[in-house]
Amino acid sequence: MTETRARLIVAVALLISYAYFYQAGGWNQNSRFALVRAILERHTLQIDAYAAHTGDIALKDGHYYSDKAPGASLASIVPVAAARVVSRAAGVDPESFPGIAWTSYVATVATSGVFTVVAAIAIMWIAAEWGYSTSAGVFAATAYGVATPAWCYATLFMGHSLAAGCLMIAFAAAIALSRADARRARMLGWTIGLTCGWAVVTEFPAAVPVMLIVALAALNTRDAIPDAVAGTVARIIGGGAIMAAVLASYNVAAFGSPLHIGYASERGFEQMRAGLFGITYPQLWRVRELLIGSYRGLLPIAPLMALTPVGIAYIWMSGRGSGGSARRRAAFVAAAIPVFYLLLNASYYYWEGGWAYGPRQITAALPFACIGFAPLWDRWRGAARIILYAGWVWGAAVTLVAVATTPQPPSNFRSPVTELLWPAFKNGDLSLNNQTMVHFAAVPDRMRGPDRTRAAWNLGEIIGLHGLASLIPLALVWIVAAGFALTLQRQGHYGHKGELRTEN
Numbered sequence: 001m002t003e004t005r006a007r008l009i010v011a012v013a014l015l016i017s018y019a020y021f022y023q024a025g026g027w028n029q030n031s032r033f034a035l036v037r038a039i040l041e042r043h044t045l046q047i048d049a050y051a052a053h054t055g056d057i058a059l060k061d062g063h064y065y066s067d068k069a070p071g072a073s074l075a076s077i078v079p080v081a082a083a084r085v086v087s088r089a090a091g092v093d094p095e096s097f098p099g100i101a102w103t104s105y106v107a108t109v110a111t112s113g114v115f116t117v118v119a120a121i122a123i124m125w126i127a128a129e130w131g132y133s134t135s136a137g138v139f140a141a142t143a144y145g146v147a148t149p150a151w152c153y154a155t156l157f158m159g160h161s162l163a164a165g166c167l168m169i170a171f172a173a174a175i176a177l178s179r180a181d182a183r184r185a186r187m188l189g190w191t192i193g194l195t196c197g198w199a200v201v202t203e204f205p206a207a208v209p210v211m212l213i214v215a216l217a218a219l220n221t222r223d224a225i226p227d228a229v230a231g232t233v234a235r236i237i238g239g240g241a242i243m244a245a246v247l248a249s250y251n252v253a254a255f256g257s258p259l260h261i262g263y264a265s266e267r268g269f270e271q272m273r274a275g276l277f278g279i280t281y282p283q284l285w286r287v288r289e290l291l292i293g294s295y296r297g298l299l300p301i302a303p304l305m306a307l308t309p310v311g312i313a314y315i316w317m318s319g320r321g322s323g324g325s326a327r328r329r330a331a332f333v334a335a336a337i338p339v340f341y342l343l344l345n346a347s348y349y350y351w352e353g354g355w356a357y358g359p360r361q362i363t364a365a366l367p368f369a370c371i372g373f374a375p376l377w378d379r380w381r382g383a384a385r386i387i388l389y390a391g392w393v394w395g396a397a398v399t400l401v402a403v404a405t406t407p408q409p410p411s412n413f414r415s416p417v418t419e420l421l422w423p424a425f426k427n428g429d430l431s432l433n434n435q436t437m438v439h440f441a442a443v444p445d446r447m448r449g450p451d452r453t454r455a456a457w458n459l460g461e462i463i464g465l466h467g468l469a470s471l472i473p474l475a476l477v478w479i480v481a482a483g484f485a486l487t488l489q490r491q492g493h494y495g496h497k498g499e500l501r502t503e504n
Helices: 001-018 027-042 048-053 073-077 077-089 095-128 134-146 160-179 183-201 205-225 227-257 286-294 301-317 324-345 360-370 373-379 381-403 414-425 467-490
Strands: 056-060 062-066
Touching: 001 095, 001 134, 001 467, 027 048, 027 056, 027 062, 027 073, 027 077, 048 062, 056 227, 073 077, 073 095, 073 160, 073 414, 077 095, 095 134, 095 160, 095 360, 095 373, 134 324, 134 360, 134 373, 134 381, 134 414, 160 183, 160 205, 160 324, 160 360, 183 205, 205 227, 205 324, 286 324, 301 324, 301 360, 301 373, 301 381, 373 381, 373 467, 381 414
Parallel strands: none
Antiparallel strands: 056 062
């Protein structure tokens, strides 16, 4: 079983898992999709005609705009335009309720879904590049893809998953520079610059991880091809400048200044005016809640993440000896980015993320944290391997409960999994969200019960299945993927190119 086939099967299985669910509306995604509709339907950046659909809006000179970074909206323009053509060909008005559901579904899959898959495949590539087995790469990639909240955010039209995918492409390219020649370095430099730039256009906090990745790229180039450092860095800056020009042009067109972002004209959310758009300094109680709390804690819903420090420590130790400095630098970056996002989330006044599943602001850091699972898989045997299995199964099961019911539980549930998501799932009450892309809010009291309304759906429901039976087609996909994974597990003592592995 080749590494290429492994990546293809993982990519297909994950993309089906993401595309299987449509989560419908919410303030964040309605704000982003309002911008898409404004551009395609009215050829403007003003969302005046759609402002009643969301509370996430900016007000400037009497007009309404999306307050979000524009990257996800801009990236979905072409897919949504194509979806509108398909809609019309099928006799469905793209501005009708079914048409908006279809086009917003395409926007979500094409951005959040696809780039979560990209991040997972980047994990597999990095694991192979460092000599870990194919099965280790599969375990790490699927742990990220379905056993963390990444699965939930892959089904929501937000910016976190797109930013994560862009950052992981750049990170993988920076690692590749440690063994590149001058010709390849030129291509990798452009790749890093463009993807880092788009990550920032999509989510502004990505600027800090971008600096770490660019530094890694420069140091790796210095060690591998010293004469190419200046040219590689120039291409990284050039790619970033192109993306910066896109953002500056958007800001000028919308707000009249290249440095004026939507959050500066935020309507409501007065605490956004404190510090840097609501970011001040990390508070210990928030760190605790983000890690182990029942409200937004990461570890109760993705317990494998508790092993991340151990896995990254293994990567660091494997970088000892000649030529190992590049791996140790990469391990440092892989650890620093999750720490940054944790501290950022703990510094934010609206740390809970509104109607959210787990710590929403940490989503872009999850693939970096999951890289450490590859060495754990290859090193651990027996009872230790059972711990990995158990953590994967727990995380995937709990995340399935959330993604099948709603990854946007109302904020008044202090323990969303036990108070809403699991009871609903157990009773076959799936696809709970009743807020469309053109309604201002969901109605929590009508999420469950015989008189409930719904805007969300899964593909099983579309073909006529109901309740838990609607998940059967997805289960069949997983059974096929599990058979493949078992085949890889039997080959786990071999390296990604078929040679017997040795530990550093």
